[in-house]
Amino acid sequence: MAGYFSYFPNVYVGEGVRDDEAFKYRLVKNIFRKVRARPDLNQYTTLFESYSIQTGETPAMIASRLFDDPYMDWTILLVNDIIDVYEEWPKSEDHLVNYVNEKYSGKSDSIHHWETNEIMLDDGITTLVKEGIEVNENWRVIMPDGTVKTAEESIYPVNNYEYEYFKNEVKRQILLPINNMVELMVEEFEDLVAYAPHNELDNANNKKTVMNISSRFLNNTGSVSFASAIQSQLTTGGEVTFNDGPSTGFGVGVATSVSTTTSTTTSSGASASDTTSTTSSSSGGTSYSPSSSSSSSSSSPPSSSSGYSGGY
Numbered sequence: 001m002a003g004y005f006s007y008f009p010n011v012y013v014g015e016g017v018r019d020d021e022a023f024k025y026r027l028v029k030n031i032f033r034k035v036r037a038r039p040d041l042n043q044y045t046t047l048f049e050s051y052s053i054q055t056g057e058t059p060a061m062i063a064s065r066l067f068d069d070p071y072m073d074w075t076i077l078l079v080n081d082i083i084d085v086y087e088e089w090p091k092s093e094d095h096l097v098n099y100v101n102e103k104y105s106g107k108s109d110s111i112h113h114w115e116t117n118e119i120m121l122d123d124g125i126t127t128l129v130k131e132g133i134e135v136n137e138n139w140r141v142i143m144p145d146g147t148v149k150t151a152e153e154s155i156y157p158v159n160n161y162e163y164e165y166f167k168n169e170v171k172r173q174i175l176l177p178i179n180n181m182v183e184l185m186v187e188e189f190e191d192l193v194a195y196a197p198h199n200e201l202d203n204a205n206n207k208k209t210v211m212n213i214s215s216r217f218l219n220n221t222g223s224v225s226f227a228s229a230i231q232s233q234l235t236t237g238g239e240v241t242f243n244d245g246p247s248t249g250f251g252v253g254v255a256t257s258v259s260t261t262t263s264t265t266t267s268s269g270a271s272a273s274d275t276t277s278t279t280s281s282s283s284g285g286t287s288y289s290p291s292s293s294s295s296s297s298s299s300s301p302p303s304s305s306s307g308y309s310g311g312y
Helices: 059-067 070-079 093-103 160-170 179-193 214-218 229-235
Strands: 010-015 024-029 048-052 111-116 127-129 155-159 173-177 240-243 254-265 271-282 287-290
Touching: 059 070, 059 179, 070 173, 070 179, 093 160, 111 160, 155 160, 173 179
Parallel strands: none
Antiparallel strands: 010 024, 048 173, 111 155, 240 287, 254 271
């Protein structure tokens, strides 16, 4: 099958915002689309099986062995909600040692935190305190008769390496989709990342948000979230006047969308991304007064119910 990004739709990104060049667009993959697995997938044991990642294994190696296709590694990452394979995939022993030494400045043996010992009642059957509960250094066990256990009896230290080693071992436990689930996942994934029908799609389902003249003054190559009255005025052939002083017409409020994404790519080209979008609006500054009165408004295109995330 094809790689992860091949299923993503395309979007035209605006270029040419300087006043000495014409507007132009570049067709790129819309990596701001994102789909996440349902959090309750581990309940469907007939569709997935538990697996412990072996030392040195990569998502592509597992996908190649299970599905005869290393490019299907993204299905494994998606099911387990793994975005950053460098941090969320288990490290080798050598890598882990280097990571701990770098993170804790060579102090791998220093105490990271304290945990409880298991404390039983006198009957030898009933557990009063479970083992492994994180507590502070001064915590002590008080027995039902009022006696207090010593520090050695109550708690034990966990050093930095032991803490990171445990976290690394937890990462080994993942879910794998069974073979007949993979084709269904691919089919549903394509539907979820696709655009919902709207008027900014061309015949090939490529999305294009037409830039307006305000982009020249914002030095912004991204899409503007609404069509301004100026664009409407230019479209209808009206004259636009730029006033240095207070405008007798109206000021155009501009809302811009700023998006950032973190993307991690596996050895086979699969990737997952995470997107944050912030929107700010402002009005004022230089006012633009068309010679004839007009108004224009447009709404943002509908987004897919799949969890569409991003600025385009």
